[in-house]
Amino acid sequence: MDDQAQAIGSRVRYWRQRRGLDRQRFADMVGRSMSWLDKVEKGERSILRLPMLERVADALGVTPEILTDGPAAHRAADCVDAVEVQAIRSALGRYPALSANLSSATPTTHAQIVRQLNYLGQAWLSSNLTAVAQHLPKLIDDAQIAVEIASTGPEQLAARRSLVMTYRLASSMLLKFDANHIAWLAADRAMQAALPTDDTVALARATRSVARAMTSAGQESDAIAALANMAGRMRPDLQQSDGELLPLFGMLFLAASIAAARIDDHAVALMMHDEADAVVARLGDEHRTHDTVFGPANVAAHRVAALTRLREGGRALEYVANIDPTIMVSLPAERRANYLLDLTTSYTYTGRYEEAVRSLNEAERLAPQEVRCRPLAHALLRALLTSTNGSLSRTVHNMATRAGLTA
Template identity: 35%
Template sequence: MDEVPIGRRVAYWRGRRNMSQQVFADRLGKSKSWVDKVERGVRRLDKYSVLHEIADVLRVDVQLLLGKDPQRRTDALNCIDQVEVEAIRSALERYEALPAFFAPFAEVPPLDDVRKSVRHAWLTLQYARYGVLTRALPKLLCDAQAVDAAYRGGDDAAQEAAHLLGQVYQIASSTLRKLGEHELAWLAADRSMAVSQRSGDLLLAGVATCRVGNALLALGRPRSALEINVNFASQLAPNGCRAASPQQLSVYGMLLLQGAMAAARIGDSASVRDLFFGAEEAAGLLGADQNHYWTSFGPTNLRLHQAAAAVELGEGGRAVETDREIPRDRFNALPPERRAHHLLDLARGYAQIGDMEQAGTTLLRGDQLAPSEIRCRPIAHELMSDVLRRTRGAPAQPIAELAEHMGVGI
């Protein structure tokens, strides 16, 4: 990458962040013409201070813009940095798992070790410890790929190895999506769907479908996300011939919830209502919130998604009302990631109705619960910028301090 002109690198990372030249220019305080000239190499970037400003806006290490290996940030204890992004990308780009075309992995870890590591990774994700998780993912991906390549033949060990690799791809997809790496999130989710077919577990494939739908939604393709979730949910729908297992109800319900979120993004209120009705029936049959297939599906998680869908529909007031109806004891029993995610959605709801004080306070609550869910997610950064911009006078000191920790300018 050293031979690539610096302007091309700027254009590349701007595209990765889904910024237009105008938005990028506005955040830099420059003109669109200035950005265009930089990216075409007409204007030189010879001031280190300007390079640092560009790197801050693009959320990359300045060394990447210079074509050098990035240095690990000292303040990245809770967030991902480009060292981890490139390491995860390299792990996803490995094709040694195709033994017919590549040499086998040099080392194959014990299946039991990978099983324990996968469980630990799921717990790390549900506690929103993204910095820890992203540093562990490259090795976990390689280990799971090695085990999957070593155990082929259709026996129980082969199916479990495929199952574990499918789970690792799902963990990677969810983490990358939260941190704004949507293309990589889609790739990992797509890999999970393919591997899940070999595992012989239809429910694992169903959860993988949720991850694909989430990635498509993040990429701005809500109709595709709606279609893939609803189509797979139809295969798992309970029928009167036999009772559905709690696992089936959980995966089925989660597919409907994700379909409802995609429908809300489109503005299709009728589909949102119908999908939530189906999910509510499944939650009623399940009885209580459970964590089968790491879905956290149940009546309370259903309410969290209803609040989130209201925000997507621009109905912040309804999201606030939905939150007030959630029993606190059931809410507090959910994993920290689910609770902090809901508080982020709730803060967006408060911002929609113009209550910026409550929006900021709710972000603080989310930060106290799971800092990475607030400090590391691009959508939280956008919301904090909105809070600071629309707050009359100086923001409260705790909110100002959180904004500083997040790197959001006042």
């Protein structure tokens, strides 16, 4: 059996399955039989002749190089790609409730939706972004349908809370890949799903999502206003809450601190940080679930993020020096990796390139997809490629190669 044909066949099977294509459908797409496809995927038939290689690659939404070149194949497998971002966008453009067949369809149960949300939430916290991207479009469809068919009362509220969380996840994913306008759409969908409930939990989650999208779209003042309004609405409910609302309340201030930093409002950024600190003191032990990560570590990470966005790298690093490093270990991979990216930025601002490279290297070790796949990390790599030499330059060059960047 030809080793190259076997490697290509294995990649064809991987991408076919990642795209959610069954064997018959894919065979039809390339105009071949299922037996032909079986032989290709087993490495018993070569597709190296260019017209067929291009046809197969095009059907899979990849370049021929991703099927034929080992390093390129590995890089692509590690990252969310344009096809998957477009799939999320397409899911946001579908309206299952308009279908005439909605009443005859067999819906996904709410319990199944919650399980899938929990799975994708954990994948998100682990920075397994490809897993989130692959399953999110179907979850969007399922969660939308669940709201349409749910009865009134608790069942409707539960369905809408799940839909809010689904849209929030979509918005957060899209923001990571600079698809800001689509992220804004997903966040607004979360708010529209929450508003009819008059439910504080759903509204707080939607507000955070909307505020983050506004901030990325240059509407920082609007974001701060929305967060402040939601915080004011929540305050009377906090005394009667069993603690569920406090983490959501605190996260509003963290989002506001970042929005204020983006418009160089030092005073508001610090005030929002202090508000979040006060919530931590009320909460006690860190509250951590797949939808809210709140506590001393995340408040500290957001202060570093705010100072970094204020372009005060020196002050950010002074603040870091007073953080107990053991508390940062409690953060999930996604949040901790982004903290390390902020550290990399601050070290780069201050010319401390050895520490910058060390932080970026640690972020890649902890959450490879955050460094190898995101535009933010690519910009940091390009900056360090031009700022380092010797062994540091070699380390950065190796990271850039793994991210598919050229020097």
